[in-house]
Amino acid sequence: MPKEEFVLKGTSACPGCSASLALRYVLKAAGPDTVLIVPACCTSVVQGMYPNTAVNVPVVNVGFATAGASASGMSNALRALGKKTNVVVYAGDGGTLDIGIQALSGALERGTDFLYVCYDNEAYGNTGMQRSGGTPLGAKTTTTPLGKPEVKKDIERIVAAHEPPFMATACAAYPQDLFRKVKKALSIRGPSFIHVLAPCPPGWRYPTEKSVEIGKLAVKSGVWVLYEREYGQLAISSPSRTALKNPIPLEEYLAPQGRFAGIDPKTLDILKQRIAKNLQRLAREESGVC
Amino acid sequence: MFEIRIHSRGGQGGVTAARLIALAAIRDGRYATAFPFYGAERRGAPVVSFVRIDDAPVKVYSQIQQPDLVFVMDMGVMDVVDVLHGLKEGGTVVTNSAHKHEFAGFRTFNIDLTGIALKEDLVVAGNPILDTAVIGALAKLGIITIESAKKAIAEMFTDERDIKTADDAFREMTV
Amino acid sequence: MLTVATGNKAVALAVKQAKPVVVAIYPITPQTEIVEQIAQYVSQGDLSARYIDVESEHSAMAACIGASMTGVRTFTATSSQGLLYMHEMTNWAAGARLPIVMANVNRAIGPGWNIWAEHTDAMQERDTGWLQVYVSTVQEAYDTTLMAFRIAEHNDVLLPVMVNLDGFLLSHVMQPLDTVEPADFIPPLHLPHTVDPKNPMGYGTLTGPDEYFKFRWDIERSMRDSLRVIEAAHKEFFQRFGRTYGFTEDYRCEDADVVVVSMGTLGKEVEVAVDNLRNEGIRAGSMRLRWFRPFPKLDLMNRDVVVIDRDYSFGFGGVLAHSIQAKNRTGVFSVIAGLGGQEVTYDDIAGFVKNRHIGREYWFGVSDNV
Numbered sequence: 067m068p069k070e071e072f073v074l075k076g077t078s079a080c081p082g083c084s085a086s087l088a089l090r091y092v093l094k095a096a097g098p099d100t101v102l103i104v105p106a107c108c109t110s111v112v113q114g115m116y117p118n119t120a121v122n123v124p125v126v127n128v129g130f131a132t133a134g135a136s137a138s139g140m141s142n143a144l145r146a147l148g149k150k151t152n153v154v155v156y157a158g159d160g161g162t163l164d165i166g167i168q169a170l171s172g173a174l175e176r177g178t179d180f181l182y183v184c185y186d187n188e189a190y191g192n193t194g195m196q197r198s199g200g201t202p203l204g205a206k207t208t209t210t211p212l213g214k215p216e217v218k219k220d221i222e223r224i225v226a227a228h229e230p231p232f233m234a235t236a237c238a239a240y241p242q243d244l245f246r247k248v249k250k251a252l253s254i255r256g257p258s259f260i261h262v263l264a265p266c267p268p269g270w271r272y273p274t275e276k277s278v279e280i281g282k283l284a285v286k287s288g289v290w291v292l293y294e295r296e297y298g299q300l301a302i303s304s305p306s307r308t309a310l311k312n313p314i315p316l317e318e319y320l321a322p323q324g325r326f327a328g329i330d331p332k333t334l335d336i337l338k339q340r341i342a343k344n345l346q347r348l349a350r351e352e353s354g355v356c
Numbered sequence: 357m358f359e360i361r362i363h364s365r366g367g368q369g370g371v372t373a374a375r376l377i378a379l380a381a382i383r384d385g386r387y388a389t390a391f392p393f394y395g396a397e398r399r400g401a402p403v404v405s406f407v408r409i410d411d412a413p414v415k416v417y418s419q420i421q422q423p424d425l426v427f428v429m430d431m432g433v434m435d436v437v438d439v440l441h442g443l444k445e446g447g448t449v450v451t452n453s454a455h456k457h458e459f460a461g462f463r464t465f466n467i468d469l470t471g472i473a474l475k476e477d478l479v480v481a482g483n484p485i486l487d488t489a490v491i492g493a494l495a496k497l498g499i500i501t502i503e504s505a506k507k508a509i510a511e512m513f514t515d516e517r518d519i520k521t522a523d524d525a526f527r528e529m530t531v
Numbered sequence: 532m533l534t535v536a537t538g539n540k541a542v543a544l545a546v547k548q549a550k551p552v553v554v555a556i557y558p559i560t561p562q563t564e565i566v567e568q569i570a571q572y573v574s575q576g577d578l579s580a581r582y583i584d585v586e587s588e589h590s591a592m593a594a595c596i597g598a599s600m601t602g603v604r605t606f607t608a609t610s611s612q613g614l615l616y617m618h619e620m621t622n623w624a625a626g627a628r629l630p631i632v633m634a635n636v637n638r639a640i641g642p643g644w645n646i647w648a649e650h651t652d653a654m655q656e657r658d659t660g661w662l663q664v665y666v667s668t669v670q671e672a673y674d675t676t677l678m679a680f681r682i683a684e685h686n687d688v689l690l691p692v693m694v695n696l697d698g699f700l701l702s703h704v705m706q707p708l709d710t711v712e713p714a715d716f717i718p719p720l721h722l723p724h725t726v727d728p729k730n731p732m733g734y735g736t737l738t739g740p741d742e743y744f745k746f747r748w749d750i751e752r753s754m755r756d757s758l759r760v761i762e763a764a765h766k767e768f769f770q771r772f773g774r775t776y777g778f779t780e781d782y783r784c785e786d787a788d789v790v791v792v793s794m795g796t797l798g799k800e801v802e803v804a805v806d807n808l809r810n811e812g813i814r815a816g817s818m819r820l821r822w823f824r825p826f827p828k829l830d831l832m833n834r835d836v837v838v839i840d841r842d843y844s845f846g847f848g849g850v851l852a853h854s855i856q857a858k859n860r861t862g863v864f865s866v867i868a869g870l871g872g873q874e875v876t877y878d879d880i881a882g883f884v885k886n887r888h889i890g891r892e893y894w895f896g897v898s899d900n901v
């Protein structure tokens with residue numbers, strides 16, 4: 067991985083923020099000829115305050131609902147000017163799964179040449195952890211104090227339905243995997259999408275030093291599956307391939323997180339069933355029998 | 357100022373007819389505006405279009421209340437719309453019909469536009485297209501010159517038959 | 532070259548000649564002819580722009596913003612509900628100091644669904660930092676669209692410009708159009724804050740009160756400077772192409788005892804009313820306001836003023852009438868007319884003048900009497 071840093075010291079991220087960590091790897095992979103597009107999200111704040119910036123590529127802050135559309139405009143203009151500059155969106159789950167889904171869908175459908183990275187901390191982090199479409203079943207947020215009664219929105223299958231040439235999942239706890247996927251995404255023309263699980267200490271209610279550990283537990287338990295889909299062909303990535311041979315019980319992932327404290331057995335059961343079903347679907351798709 | 361109101365049904369070419377008349381008048385060296393009154397744009401619905409021709413720039417945008425001439429491109433429209441509404445005393449009515457209709461107090465003319473269009477096989481989506489025939493007929497009435505009418509058609513269309521129908525209408529219109 | 536066109540076609544033609552690099556438009560009645568025409572220019576190779584088929588007006592403006600940040604010329608068009616839907620982003624465009632040009636085909640706002648002319652849509656954008664101009668003929672729509680690019684992109688302005696034309700009344704009316712060769716009337720765009728990976732900067736980052744406040748003042752300063760830039764554009768346009776434009780179009784105002792102020796196509800109808808009134812011995816004049824933002828100084832001293840608003844601010848009054856009252860410290864007779872495409876004829880307008888009652892508000896077709 068290159069030594070050059072594009073996320074400099076002086077960000078205002080919470081201690082242990084894996085979203086900012088993931089951004090570091092994304093930009094290392096993208097390199098200096100990159101424009102980062104950021105709708106309202108933690109990264110709007112994390113990058114620092116005018117007249118300073120802690121990010122060493124141009125960062126264009128855009129309206130909450132507009133990441134996909136802003137990137138469309140930017141990408142088309144740059145290509146019209148004959149420039150190959152990477153157009154990379156870095157957006158949270160709220161800006162992607164909820165308010166920004168229309169613009170994302172439009173940008174994918176139009177074949178925009180860009181990379182959309184959604185870092186998913188499973189709630190509205192900037193405003194203090196309200197429920198989002200990305201919040202999983204049973205997780206407590208400030209607006210679901212009893213735990214979210216609905217399941218997490220399946221943005222990946224929504225994106226997959228647009229048939230982008232490349233899409234993948236990643237996790238801040240697996241930097242090599244994330245780095246490789248960003249490189250690959252940017253080497254392919256057209257839209258690509260990477261969904262990054264971003265454990266968030268204040269939101270998920272765990273000690274700040276545990277972000278990497280929580281990310282690993284998510285993959286090892288199968289809650290989060292690392293894979294990539296290139297021109298429709300799915301491949302489970304090696305960390306998940308290894309982990310899923312012998313997955314750890316879901317409880318090991320949930321236990322350190324305050325947001326799941328006191329989860330009732332029925333909800334736990336549903337979560338487990340859904341994980342199993344998802345794994346089956348992915349396995350079937352990988353072997354080409356779906 | 358000479359004011360024309362055209363009654364048609366969506367898909368017949370009433371709006372285009374109005375535009376052609378205005379363009380022809382401009383090619384005659386005069387000033388003109390053409391505009392439709394749009395409801396929702398549906399095929400088959402009654403449509404009203406307007407043309408104003410003058411020797412000075414036309415500044416009026418409101419609908420024509422007292423036309424000098426009414427052109428009825430679709431006889432069926434007469435059942436639902438009072439086509440004579442506001443027509444000036446001694447004004448002109450032209451109907452798209454093989455038969456003459458008399459309207460007391462007005463100069464009346466008739467011409468079988470549909471027949472002319474069908475003869476040239478000018479049919480789109482089942483509708484005979486009447487717009488170029490309309491302006492041929494109006495040229496005969498001296499509202500525009502036939503030369504400018506043909507120029508206007510050539511500017512807006514590429515199909516030879518469009519000019520042919522205007523010529524046919526010019527010839528068949530009896531004044 | 533003398534040809535004919537509708538208001539929509541005239542705008543599209545001017546845009547083609549201005550050669551934007553990116554165009555992003557979402558269809559809406561009565562603007563649709565603009566998007567169709569431009570899409571056709573692009574597909575035929577008459578305009579070598581990137582045409583982005585956005586999925587909403589909000590995204591149309593966002594796409595123009597993204598594109599404009601790379602320093603290229605951009606254009607969009609909308610109307611009514613579409614304009615309101617992009618409202619968040621119109622603010623953004625002005626705040627980011629992007630010289631985007633937009634045609635807004637003025638149309639009423641639902642409910643009920645009404646596709647006809649009204650200015651309330653654009654009025655709801657008046658505090659966004661956009662320059663706003665209202666046109667009255669096909670020729671003016673064309674000429675003003677060309678001027679809009681020059682004005683927006685001027686280094687002393689760098690603010691977006693909205694060209695307003697009345698739905699159907701102008702968008703769909705066919706009139707003579709004399710086209711020109713703009714050549715370098717619109718100089719190449721040099722955006723000083725173009726996004727450049729070789730010189731990484733943050734754009735629109737979190738900004739504290741003191742700095743933010745300065746940015747706001749900067750917008751206002753450019754708004755004020757734009758008065759001069761607009762005037763220069765009018766002058767240059769006249770020198771090159773021979774047609775005269777001002778902040779207002781004044782008709783028989785010099786010796787008028789009563790002046791009717793209006794915007795858009797109504798302003799032309801007023802001129803006909805003025806002629807008729809003068810034939811009756813009433814010394815009337817017409818002042819058609821073209822530029823609404825920046826709001827120009829109007830010479831309305833020592834005469835009666837009748838203002839026709841094709842808009843309304845509920846609980847307040849006609850926006851134009853009150854703007855004039857506030858800016859000119861003069862009483863006016865405020866007529867609210869033409870909402871939702873209501874027919875307003877020159878005879879109606881003559882009636883407003885004859886029955887004027889300074890200090891009152893009159894809803895045409897609704898109020899019993901003045």
Ligand code: SF4
Nearest residue numbers: 080083085108191266
């Ligand atoms: S709230 Fe969570 S995602 Fe946001 S900056 Fe803090 S740790 Fe990072």
